[in-house]
Amino acid sequence: MQITDKLTGAEETARQFVYMDKAKEYVERLAAKLERRPTCCVTTFGCQMNARDSEKLAGILERAGYELTENEEADFVIYNTCTVRDNANQRVYGRLGHLGSMKKKNPHKKIALCGCMMQEPAVIEKLQKSYRFVDLIFGTHNIYKFAELLVQMFEADGMVVDIWEDTDQIVEDLPIERKYPFKSGINIMFGCNNFCSYCIVPYVRGRERSRNPEDILREIRALVDDGVVEIMLLGQNVNSYGKNLEHPMSFAQLLREVEKIEGLKRIRFMTSHPKDLSDELIEVMKQSTKICRHLHLPLQSGSTRILKAMNRKYTREDYLALAARLRKEIPDLAITTDIIVGFPGEEPCDVDDTIDVVKQVQYDNAFTFIYSKRTGTPAAAMENQVPGEVVKEGFDRLLKVVQDTARERVALLKGQTLDALVEEVNEQDDSLLTGRLSNNTIVHFKGDRSLIGEIVPVYLKECHGFYYLGELVR
Numbered sequence: 238m239q240i241t242d243k244l245t246g247a248e249e250t251a252r253q254f255v256y257m258d259k260a261k262e263y264v265e266r267l268a269a270k271l272e273r274r275p276t277c278c279v280t281t282f283g284c285q286m287n288a289r290d291s292e293k294l295a296g297i298l299e300r301a302g303y304e305l306t307e308n309e310e311a312d313f314v315i316y317n318t319c320t321v322r323d324n325a326n327q328r329v330y331g332r333l334g335h336l337g338s339m340k341k342k343n344p345h346k347k348i349a350l351c352g353c354m355m356q357e358p359a360v361i362e363k364l365q366k367s368y369r370f371v372d373l374i375f376g377t378h379n380i381y382k383f384a385e386l387l388v389q390m391f392e393a394d395g396m397v398v399d400i401w402e403d404t405d406q407i408v409e410d411l412p413i414e415r416k417y418p419f420k421s422g423i424n425i426m427f428g429c430n431n432f433c434s435y436c437i438v439p440y441v442r443g444r445e446r447s448r449n450p451e452d453i454l455r456e457i458r459a460l461v462d463d464g465v466v467e468i469m470l471l472g473q474n475v476n477s478y479g480k481n482l483e484h485p486m487s488f489a490q491l492l493r494e495v496e497k498i499e500g501l502k503r504i505r506f507m508t509s510h511p512k513d514l515s516d517e518l519i520e521v522m523k524q525s526t527k528i529c530r531h532l533h534l535p536l537q538s539g540s541t542r543i544l545k546a547m548n549r550k551y552t553r554e555d556y557l558a559l560a561a562r563l564r565k566e567i568p569d570l571a572i573t574t575d576i577i578v579g580f581p582g583e584e585p586c587d588v589d590d591t592i593d594v595v596k597q598v599q600y601d602n603a604f605t606f607i608y609s610k611r612t613g614t615p616a617a618a619m620e621n622q623v624p625g626e627v628v629k630e631g632f633d634r635l636l637k638v639v640q641d642t643a644r645e646r647v648a649l650l651k652g653q654t655l656d657a658l659v660e661e662v663n664e665q666d667d668s669l670l671t672g673r674l675s676n677n678t679i680v681h682f683k684g685d686r687s688l689i690g691e692i693v694p695v696y697l698k699e700c701h702g703f704y705y706l707g708e709l710v711r
């Protein structure tokens with residue numbers, strides 16, 4: 238049922254706040270029974286977009302009276318799932334089994350599942366059949382209704398399932414609990430219209446919808462007032478931002494407006510589709526003092542024949558020309574990428590083509606994936622699926638080149654002093670801080686934890702493969 242789609246965004250927001258108060262009554266009753274504040278844990282699988290969604294879930298849970306923890310022993314555990322590749326799904330099933338055993342010992346424990354994987358009918362069937370202990374299941378399109386769903390869960394006897402096929406609704410101004418006080422992701426658009434033939438995202442995240450620029454800018458200003466210095470603008474394909482707005486605007490224009498926000502120090506964005514990357518964007522990046530020197534530009538394959546079958550709408554030559562233009566215009570730019578090996582019909586010579594592009598572009602980092610067949614996508618129905626051992630051979634060959642190239646690229650920074658945003662105390666050695674350079678490279682250096690959230694100059698002393706050991710320059 239999608240009756241709520243008839244409300245305006247603002248009316249829907251108000252409605253959800255009423256449900257938050259109602260959910261709070263249930264949480265208070267539980268607290269009285271337990272004689273302590275109930276805890277909840279939001280576990281995120283997948284991309285930055287999911288991480289941001291989890292912050293929205295956490296915001297509502299906190300408001301409803303839960304204490305947030307990272308421990309899955311919590312009274313309420315919610316998995317925000319990903320389904321881009323099958324191994325993500327398998328991980329969820331594995332860990333869910335474990336949650337089920339915990340629930341046997343602690344019957345008041347509640348378990349909820351949401352995110353991309355829940356948009357697949359076969360998944361819901363499996364959960365309804367074999368994972369009856371799950372209390373609440375919802376999808377990507379009705380996440381803004383989480384408060385209302387929480388109340389339904391408290392009032393229901395069995396499993397509550399609410400999945401929508403699509404939505405055109407964007408609901409603003411719901412509470413958000415940020416993971417980091419000094420940096421934040423911001424959704425600028427939802428969904429994807431590209432239908433790359435291997436990809437399930439357009440089916441589970443729906444059609445492309447851009448947020449109004451005023452809403453985005455207002456959110457960023459509020460974040461900056463709250464101490465945020467670095468933002469990441471999020472969308473499946475940020476380069477096509479604004480096309481479906483009432484008053485269309487380009488992504489480059491949006492960036493120009495974001496740049497003007499006083500107090501904001503760094504701007505990142507993710508992800509760019511090569512086919513939509515404009516000269517205007519390159520120009521804006523070049524002139525900007527805030528846009529970070531990092532571009533994630535998924536290649537997927539370096540073979541024009543495979544790119545065509547993938548429905549990527551660019552050729553190997555188009556991509557190489559674009560990368561050359563970026564290198565010429567912004568010499569200190571780090572370029573990273575995603576590559577898939579084993580797409581149906583791929584031959585060793587296609588992998589050679591991909592390797593050749595990696596060598597020419599000189600990526601600072603590349604995420605390499607083995608093709609995963611996703612039910613319902615055009616590629617899943619292709620007959621020429623590649624045998625596992627052939628995929629493995631191509632994957633290993635590619636990975637070696639990717640790692641060697643990335644090491645060489647990262648080593649080029651040695652001896653420079655560059656600004657790093659201090660993000661946390663190092664996990665292995667608490668005398669060290671971990672910072673991130675504008676180009677996304679990580680550097681560890683001695684320093685006091687009071688520097689967390691600051692941008693400080695660091696001398697890049699020793700290169701250790703993909704990261705640096707450095708020294709704080711005062």
Ligand code: 5AD
Pocket residue numbers: 321322435436437535537575576577606607608609610611
């Ligand atoms: N198999 C393997 N990798 C995939 N990706 C998307 N769909 C698939 C799939 N079916 C990869 C792409 C994308 C990244 C987020 O995940 O490289 O850029």
Ligand code: SF4
Pocket residue numbers: 429430431432433436437438439473474510
């Ligand atoms: Fe998937 Fe292609 Fe859309 Fe990226 S651009 S989410 S790979 S369909």
